[in-house]
Amino acid sequence: MPALGTAELTVQDRGILATSASAAYLDYFSSGDRLLVSVFQQPVLIRRQRKYYSRGQEYQVEWQDYGQPLPAWFDPLMQGFVDLFTLPHNWDSYGAGPIDPKVVHYAMNLINGLLGPISSAPRVVPLSSGGLQLEWHRQGIDLEIVFDRDGQPFFYYRNRVSGDESEHTLPQDYALLRSITGKLD
C-alpha cells in the first residue's frame, strides 16, 4: 500500500465528522440495544475511531457508542462523506467548488435513525452547487435525498414499475422517508 498522508483538516472539519458520527451512532443504538442490557449491567460509552482513505489523504472519524458491531451501511456511508472532502477544485470540469461542510453535517444528522442495522447504504453524490445527494436505486425504486446549499432538503421518490413519483420536503416528511427506506431492503 502506498504511503498515505494525514489530511490537514481544519478543526471545524474534524468536529463535524466526529460529532456527526457520534450523534448518529449514539442515537441509533441507544434505543434498541439498551433493552438487552440488564439493570445490573449498565451500558458504558466507549470512544471509538476509524480511519478512511480518500485520494491519498487519511481521515479519522471518532465517535462514542456502546461497543456494538457497526451496521453494514456505516463504512460505505462514511467513505462517501469523506470522499466529498477530497474532491479537487473544478472536480466536475465545469467550475464546481468544494462541497459545503455544513451540508455534509446536516446530511449526517438527518440520516441518523433512518437506517436499520442491515439497511443498504445510499450512494453519496456531490452536486456542482456545493451540495450533495444520497441515492438508492433498488427494488425498482429511485430514491434521492437532496441537500443543497440553498433551500430546504427534500427527497424525490419514483417507482420505476408503476411510474408513480412524488417529492417531499424534509424534515416535515421524515416519517414517509423512513417508511420508504424500510421497503428498499
Added chain:
Amino acid sequence: MPGRVFEDDPNIPADERLLRRIPRPWVDWDEHGNAIISSAAFKDEELSINLESVMVRAGRPPEDAIRNYPGYGLAAITAGHARSLNQAVAPDPLPEEPAHGVVYGQKKRGGIGGKLRDGALWVVRPVQLEAS
C-alpha cells in the same frame, strides 16, 4: 456564470446531440459492470454542454470534449429530449470552447435531472478503477 437567462434557439435541431462530461463521482457501477450516471450530472440550472454539430464543423470528433480530462466519461442527450422537459437549448460559445452551449431551466425539482439522465447515452464510457 449563474444568473443569466437563455432563450431556446430554434435553429438547433431536435436531433442535435448535446455532449456532457461525466466525472467519476457521478458514475456508479452496477453488478454487471455497467456505468450508471447519477441524476446529479444533469441538475445545473445552466447546464454546460458541447453542441456536437459545432464540433463537427470544426473538424473535431465528440471525444475531443474530454481530451483534457482523463478518466472522464462523455454522455449525450438530444436537444429534443431536453426541450420535452421544458428546457431551453442555446449556444454559448466560450473563447476556450467555441462549441459550448447551455441547457437552461429548472432541473432540481420534479425529477427533471433524472429524466434528462434517462435520455443520456454514453459516447465514451469511463473505465472502472479497481478500487474506486
